[in-house]
Amino acid sequence: MHLLISHIQDHIKLTDIEAEFIANQIPLKYFDSKTLLLKSGDIATASYFVKSGVLRGYYTDDHLNEHVLQFACERWWIADLYSLLTQSPANLTIEVIEKSEIYILNQNLKEVLYTKIPKLERYFRILTENALIAQQQRILFTMSLTAEERFKLFCKKYPGLIHRVPQKQIASYIGVTPEFFSKMKSKLLREL
Amino acid sequence: MHLLISHIQDHIKLTDIEAEFIANQIPLKYFDSKTLLLKSGDIATASYFVKSGVLRGYYTDDHLNEHVLQFACERWWIADLYSLLTQSPANLTIEVIEKSEIYILNQNLKEVLYTKIPKLERYFRILTENALIAQQQRILFTMSLTAEERFKLFCKKYPGLIHRVPQKQIASYIGVTPEFFSKMKSKLLREL
Numbered sequence: 001m002h003l004l005i006s007h008i009q010d011h012i013k014l015t016d017i018e019a020e021f022i023a024n025q026i027p028l029k030y031f032d033s034k035t036l037l038l039k040s041g042d043i044a045t046a047s048y049f050v051k052s053g054v055l056r057g058y059y060t061d062d063h064l065n066e067h068v069l070q071f072a073c074e075r076w077w078i079a080d081l082y083s084l085l086t087q088s089p090a091n092l093t094i095e096v097i098e099k100s101e102i103y104i105l106n107q108n109l110k111e112v113l114y115t116k117i118p119k120l121e122r123y124f125r126i127l128t129e130n131a132l133i134a135q136q137q138r139i140l141f142t143m144s145l146t147a148e149e150r151f152k153l154f155c156k157k158y159p160g161l162i163h164r165v166p167q168k169q170i171a172s173y174i175g176v177t178p179e180f181f182s183k184m185k186s187k188l189l190r191e192l
Numbered sequence: 193m194h195l196l197i198s199h200i201q202d203h204i205k206l207t208d209i210e211a212e213f214i215a216n217q218i219p220l221k222y223f224d225s226k227t228l229l230l231k232s233g234d235i236a237t238a239s240y241f242v243k244s245g246v247l248r249g250y251y252t253d254d255h256l257n258e259h260v261l262q263f264a265c266e267r268w269w270i271a272d273l274y275s276l277l278t279q280s281p282a283n284l285t286i287e288v289i290e291k292s293e294i295y296i297l298n299q300n301l302k303e304v305l306y307t308k309i310p311k312l313e314r315y316f317r318i319l320t321e322n323a324l325i326a327q328q329q330r331i332l333f334t335m336s337l338t339a340e341e342r343f344k345l346f347c348k349k350y351p352g353l354i355h356r357v358p359q360k361q362i363a364s365y366i367g368v369t370p371e372f373f374s375k376m377k378s379k380l381l382r383e384l
Contacts, residue, residue, distance in 0.1 A: 061336035069331060082325045091332055118310060125317035132324045133274045139261060139331060140283055144253035 003051045004103045007075055011123045018117050025113070026103050031096045038094040044083035046106045050076050053100020054164055057092045058172070068173040071097075071158055071165065077127060097165055147176045148184055195243050196295045199267055203315045210309050217305070218295050223288045230286040236275035238298045242268050245292020246356055249284045250364070260365040263289075263350055263357065269319060289357055339368045340376055 004026065005019045014022070028051060031037070038044050040060060048055065055072045057080070069092065072078035083090035084107050096102075113120050134157075141150055151174055155162060162170060171181035196218065197211045206214070220243060223229070230236050232252060240247065247264045249272070261284065264270035275282035276299050288294075305312050326349075333342055343366055347354060354362060363373035 059332050059335065067332070067335045069328065081321055082328065085321060085325065091329070114314070118314075121313040121317050122306070122310075125313050125320060128317060128320040128324055129273055129277060132320055132327065133277065135324065135327050135331065136261065136274065137283070139327065139334075140251050140259070142331075142334075143251065143259045 003075065004049050007049070008120075008123050011126050012119050014117075014119075022113065022117070025109055026105050028101055028103050031100050031102060033096050033098050033100075035096040036093060037096065037102070038080055038083075038090055038092065040091060040093045041089045042083075043087055044080040044090050044107070046104050047077055047079035047084065047110070048072070048094065049103040049105065050074055050078070051101040051103060053102070054097040054161065055094055055100060055102070056097055056165070056169060057094050058169075059091055060093065066172060068169050071161060071169075071173065073158065073161060073164075077131075097169075142175060147174060147180065148188065150174045151181075151184060151188070195267065196241050199241070200312075200315050203318050204311050206309075206311075214305065214309070217301055218297050220293055220295050223292050223294060225288050225290050225292075227288040228285060229288065229294070230272055230275075230282055230284065232283055232285045233281045234275075235279055236272045236282050236299070238296050239269055239271035239276065239302070240264070240286065241295040241297065242266055242270070243293040243295060245294070246289040246353065247286055247292060247294070248289055248357070248361060249286050250361075251283055252285065258364060260361050263353060263361075263365065265350065265353060265356075269323075289361075334367060339366060339372065340380065342366045343373075343376060343380070 002019075002023050005014070005023055008014060008022070009019070031053075037046075037048055037055065050072050052074055055078050056068055057070045057072070057078055058066045058068045060066050070078060078094060080090040080092040080094070082088065083092075110124075141153060145153070151170075154170060154174060167181060167185070168178040171178045174181065176184070194211075194215050197206070197215055200206060200214070201211070223245075229238075229240055229247065242264050244266055247270050248260055249262045249264070249270055250258045250260045252258050262270060270286060272282040272284040272286070274280065275284075302316075333345060337345070343362075346362065346366060359373060359377070360370040363370045366373065368376070
């Protein structure tokens with residue numbers, strides 16, 4: 001089974017010819033952990049769909065602190081849309097956290113696909129709406145929830161990821177220091 | 193000139209028949225300030241496009257503090273996408289800040305329009321991408337910029353809005369107390 005085609009077919013119907021065309025155009029590549037798919041400051045050229053493994057997108061501030069904006073595991077897309085669409089230097093670095101198989105959708109190819117198979121507009125419209133909702137909720141939760149509540153939501157949103165990703169990266173995603181995160185996690189485990 | 197049709201035509205080409213069809217389906221309504229177009233807890237039914245006036249979308253936390261997530265002035269869309277798409281109770285309240293003329297796009301009609309005029313998928317895909325980029329940048333800026341820098345960005349993003357919206361709402365959008373905002377504004381004005 002082609003995981004990306006099946007993901008697209010969860011949202012729109014493709015003919016066999018369309019599915020084959022897309023599958024042939026989008027290469028699957030293998031990456032070791034610590035590979036950077038995109039470096040902040042570079043111009044993004046592609047979006048990434050995870051077949052297996054984990055990626056993270058993070059932002060490095062002027063004090064060289066890293067802020068994790070997103071993790072992407074199986075069946076997730078990740079990209080620096082801002083850089084892709086405006087052709088400005090990327091804000092994000094996208095890094096492979098564990099050995100991964102990734103479908104790479106080049107932005108020029110994406111535009112070609114929109115012309116050849118216009119219903120892909122619908123697929124990406126729906127995905128972008130879902131991403132917007134997730135991000136809006138993240139802003140609201142940062143404003144209104146405690147770190148503990150945000151950690152519980154992280155576990156719900158990314159099941160099992162807590163065992164695959166360094167703790168300091170989860171702490172960064174939740175917006176707390178690694179020390180605080182470690183204490184909070186021990187406390188929550190004791191309560192279970 | 194029909195402002196919404198012209199906004200759509202900035203992104204996709206419509207035939208005269210399509211433009212007339214859309215214009216006839218989407219009503220323009222007039223609202224006084226303080227009207228609530230959506231109340232948090234209700235199920236959202238529509239998206240709103242501002243012809244004139246200003247709206248704001250805000251979230252009220254458990255301590256009854258209001259957090260402004262978005263302003264919408266002329267030529268902006270605003271909605272609680274989460275509630276619209278999941279049919280769950282809205283997180284946001286959408287309030288009219290100054291007397292406004294608003295095009296109301298009912299969600300059921302939106303689905304009909306996607307079927308009748310599929311290229312509208314492209315229009316909303318592009319708008320949603322832009323909204324996602326704006327929101328992603330907002331998260332990054334909250335993580336990494338000072339309140340002063342965030343205020344300067346607000347003035348750039350919403351030109352002139354500082355004279356149309358209560359200061360405490362701008363303070364909330366930027367993420368500072370009204371008192372801090374007032375001091376910061378005076379300081380910046382002295383520096384000009």
